[in-house]
Amino acid sequence: MTNPAALPDASKSLRNVDRALADLRRALCVIITDNESAALILSTETVFAGALQHLESLAGTPARLALTAHRANVLHIMPTGDDTILLSIEDWMKPELLRSLADATHDLDQPFRGPFNRIKEMAPNTAKAGIKLAKLGRLLPSVLIADLDPAKVETLKAEADLLAVSVDEIFGYDDQAARQLKPVAIANVPLQASENTKIQAFRPLDGGIEHLAIIIGDPKRHEPVLARLHSECFTGDLVGSLKCDCGEQLRGAIKAISDQGSGVLLYLAQEGRGIGLINKLRAYKLQGDGFDTIDSNERLGFDADERIFRPAAEMLKHMGFDSVRLMTNNPEKIEGMERSGIKVVERVSHKFPSNTHNELYLATKRKKSGHYL
Numbered sequence: 001m002t003n004p005a006a007l008p009d010a011s012k013s014l015r016n017v018d019r020a021l022a023d024l025r026r027a028l029c030v031i032i033t034d035n036e037s038a039a040l041i042l043s044t045e046t047v048f049a050g051a052l053q054h055l056e057s058l059a060g061t062p063a064r065l066a067l068t069a070h071r072a073n074v075l076h077i078m079p080t081g082d083d084t085i086l087l088s089i090e091d092w093m094k095p096e097l098l099r100s101l102a103d104a105t106h107d108l109d110q111p112f113r114g115p116f117n118r119i120k121e122m123a124p125n126t127a128k129a130g131i132k133l134a135k136l137g138r139l140l141p142s143v144l145i146a147d148l149d150p151a152k153v154e155t156l157k158a159e160a161d162l163l164a165v166s167v168d169e170i171f172g173y174d175d176q177a178a179r180q181l182k183p184v185a186i187a188n189v190p191l192q193a194s195e196n197t198k199i200q201a202f203r204p205l206d207g208g209i210e211h212l213a214i215i216i217g218d219p220k221r222h223e224p225v226l227a228r229l230h231s232e233c234f235t236g237d238l239v240g241s242l243k244c245d246c247g248e249q250l251r252g253a254i255k256a257i258s259d260q261g262s263g264v265l266l267y268l269a270q271e272g273r274g275i276g277l278i279n280k281l282r283a284y285k286l287q288g289d290g291f292d293t294i295d296s297n298e299r300l301g302f303d304a305d306e307r308i309f310r311p312a313a314e315m316l317k318h319m320g321f322d323s324v325r326l327m328t329n330n331p332e333k334i335e336g337m338e339r340s341g342i343k344v345v346e347r348v349s350h351k352f353p354s355n356t357h358n359e360l361y362l363a364t365k366r367k368k369s370g371h372y373l
Contacts, residue, residue, distance in 0.1 A: 010176050013169040014206040020165040021137035029055055030133065031153055031164035032126045038150045039126035040162075041066075043134055044102040044142040047095045052144060058160055059146035064119060065089055065098060066127040066143050071301030074104060077118050084123035084131060087116050089144070102142035104299040105285045129167040136173060138276030141301040178310035180204040181211065183318055189214075193251065194258035202315050209269045211311050213319065216254065217262030221320035224345045226263030228253040228327040229312045229337075231270040234277055242355055243284065253327055253350060264319065266312045273297065274306030309336030316342055 020030045027046035032039050040059040042051060056063050065087040072085040100106040130143040157164055186200040200213040219225045230253065236246030257263035272280030279300060286296035294304040323343040326334060327350040334344045
């Protein structure tokens with residue numbers, strides 16, 4: 001068994017965040033620290049009878065509801081200029097209502113809610129980090145938060161068996177996890193479109209989420225490699241959903257790379273533009289109500305695109321590539337690769353005809369996200 005005291009600081013930080021987001025998904029409270037302050041948080045979508053009272057009794061202070069500015073705007077709550085909005089929790093705000101305030105799929109069923117008492121001052125870093133932790137846990141981006149006396153943190157950890165994680169650890173998680181990606185397994189996997197194929201798995205040192213590299217042919221390391229960044233899509237890649245073009249892009253990229261002789265497809269574990277499968281299904285529900293793909297994500301409280309591209313860059317570096325011919329229609333992927341130290345020498349167009357189910361989806365990507373479609 002590994003001695004925790006012997007772990008590098010980065011691995012300790014990753015482990016702390018992984019444990020904390022797992023507890024948050026289990027509907028447990030988590031302590032977040034920030035220099036001279038601390039807070040106790042609970043995921044809003046896991047709040048049921050007695051949970052709010054338990055949170056407040058542990059903290060000894062009243063809880064507030066933290067939402068993103070995107071979500072607050074949908075609820076007609078006045079902005080503060082901050083990306084996180086805090087609301088007072090009134091006596092009439094029962095757990096069912098709190099959950100519905102975080103979940104946009106209830107908006108049309110419950111159109112008349114409020115009035116809300118918005119807290120005018122800027123949200124503390126602990127609230128922002130709490131929302132980030134919820135995002136990392138693929139939960140809706142909203143938490144209940146109660147201030148905590150920093151002097152009580154160690155006592156509360158021991159007596160209530162709670163985990164504590166710092167603001168810096170949470171906000172540094174994405175970058176640390178990407179930088180610690182290491183190759184862990186590789187095998188020959190003949191594919192229908194390319195028999196000469198290997199799949200290389202990458203995992204951060206703490207055992208977190210894996211990403212895959214599909215290596216087609218024998219690409220030369222001293223030349224720009226033909227590459228495709230593909231975010232996993234259960235609905236499109238696996239079961240053939242017509243709501244997106246992901247399945248066509250995946251299989252089309254493998255064939256195109258094979259036809260050109262060699263290249264790499266990076267299969268990134270960032271379902272639903274980084275919001276996770278459950279939240280993607282929620283976004284699909286909103287699309288069925290008439291909202292486009294970007295509006296749906298933002299109504300749920302997310303940014304239009306929550307993905308990060310450093311994992312892809314680190315995978316390429318591990319395989320010996322420092323420049324790519326990037327198969328993409330997304331200008332943000334080009335910028336993301338360049339920011340992460342991978343030179344994009346050419347953009348290779350990669351698009352497919354629309355169908356009656358994804359016409360709006362593709363049009364929205366073109367009009368609102370600037371995709372080359």
